[in-house]
Amino acid sequence: MRSRRTLGVDLELAEALKEIARSRGMSLVGYLRKLFEEAIEVERLGYFAPSALRDKRVELVLSKLGFTYLPIDLLDSGSRNPEATEALGERVGSTLRELGIDGYEVIERVALSNGLGIVKEGSLILIPSSGPKEIVRRFLVGLARGSSLNVSTSGDLVIVKAYRYP
Numbered sequence: 314m315r316s317r318r319t320l321g322v323d324l325e326l327a328e329a330l331k332e333i334a335r336s337r338g339m340s341l342v343g344y345l346r347k348l349f350e351e352a353i354e355v356e357r358l359g360y361f362a363p364s365a366l367r368d369k370r371v372e373l374v375l376s377k378l379g380f381t382y383l384p385i386d387l388l389d390s391g392s393r394n395p396e397a398t399e400a401l402g403e404r405v406g407s408t409l410r411e412l413g414i415d416g417y418e419v420i421e422r423v424a425l426s427n428g429l430g431i432v433k434e435g436s437l438i439l440i441p442s443s444g445p446k447e448i449v450r451r452f453l454v455g456l457a458r459g460s461s462l463n464v465s466t467s468g469d470l471v472i473v474k475a476y477r478y479p
Contacts, residue, residue: 376426383423387452395451402455409460416460417475420453429453439471 322330327341334344352362372380386401409416421437424430429450431438442450454471457464463474 381423381426381449383449383452387448395448398448398451399455399458402452402457403459404455405452406456406459406461409456416456417462417473420456420460420462420473423449424453435475437473437475439473441469
């Protein structure tokens with residue numbers, strides 16, 4: 314059994330957190346433990362956790378306006394050479410893997426925010442695209458391979474299998 318400490322929180326905040334935890338299928342204690350663990354990890358990386366959450370809120374708003382994270386090198390190599398685009402993705406995926414960052418989560422976030430993917434049964438299906446979206450899709454394929462994810466094709470579809478199925 315873990316030792317515990319009581320923390321004081323305004324009742325209104327406690328009720329809001331309890332409802333959020335319930336909506337995620339978690340207990341309040343489990344939700345808070347995960348929240349605290351992530352906050353501590355962000356702090357260990359040198360960031361002020363409340364600022365990281367604020368930054369994420371801004372990122373979510375920007376994503377609704379069509380913004381996405383992509384390496385600047387993609388603007389140079391991707392537009393001319395699809396193979397170089399996938400190779401760049403592989404380098405980024407390999408780096409993420411070495412840093413302990415879940416490549417699938419990154420791929421899913423970029424694909425869904427750009428209308429490039431569909432999540433189905435523990436897999437992300439990257440759909441055929443054209444123009445700049447195809448460049449991003451090719452980058453994501455490379456990122457998946459560099460992250461050591463299971464990547465397969467079915468016609469023009471690319472299927473990236475998640476390590477786990479929720």
